[in-house]
Amino acid sequence: MSYWLIGGTAGALIGVALAALTNIGSWYYCDRIALAAYGAQPVSQAKAPQLHQMVQNLCYRAWLPMPAIYIVPSRSPNAFAIGRDPEHAAVAVTEGIIDLLPPDELEAVIAHELSHINNRDTLTQAVAATIAGAISFLAQMAFWFAPGGGDDDGLNPLVLLLTFLASRREAPRSTRAW
Known part of the structure; x- marks a missing residue:
């Protein structure tokens, strides 16, 4: 134009x-845009202690800062990581994937998502x-x-x-x- x-x-x-x-x-605000588009809600450690512990352990082993954790109110099994760098990152999982996968498989999915943060894929x-x-x-x-x-x-x-x-x-x- x-x-x-x-x-x-x-x-x-x-x-x-x-x-x-x-x-x-878009890159700078990608986390806010994607999380809002999916209706993701931040989840506290008190509300999802196992999920927080899982992400915290994976971050410790990968030398990554702890990202914000969100739950997407959807029955569809899915997960994604978003953020412009490791210090401004978030991991979101749907209710469907939490209900569907056993803890070790959910941990593998979250590890994959953390690799996107580590590689700065956005x-x-x-x-x-x-x-x-x-x-x-x-x-x-x-x-x-x-x-x-x-x-x-x-x-x-x-x-x-x-x-x-x-x-x-x-x-x-x-x-x-x-």
Whole structure:
């Protein structure tokens, strides 16, 4: 939009900067956004002592600070970790997974979620989204400004192929073993 409204290279750069700011804002507030979207409720140690002890033991063994713990009021078995870094992290589990899994299996699920915190996966996703957005924008500009790119008379097959390849978005893969 900024390319068309402002025009030229300056508009394109402003668009990429706005996309980066949006992604950084999403990353910074991701914990609040995700927890609110799921209706997650913070749970105290008094209300769920076994869950707190489990997370505390895992954090101690992984040298991680204790994250906030939330329970999602859902029968669907699920768990997730969220936060911009280990000091600002949260682990959420659904009522369904607590009821379904025995303690040792729930502990394994939570250990997996803590690995996302340790690997700073939300930061990786924010950076990847910003880069993917910039590449997608450049591919679209290449399509529209290449010979035959915007005409119905003849599309440039090479530009179509480059647009397709550059605009593909894949989830980042971690190379670190848990």
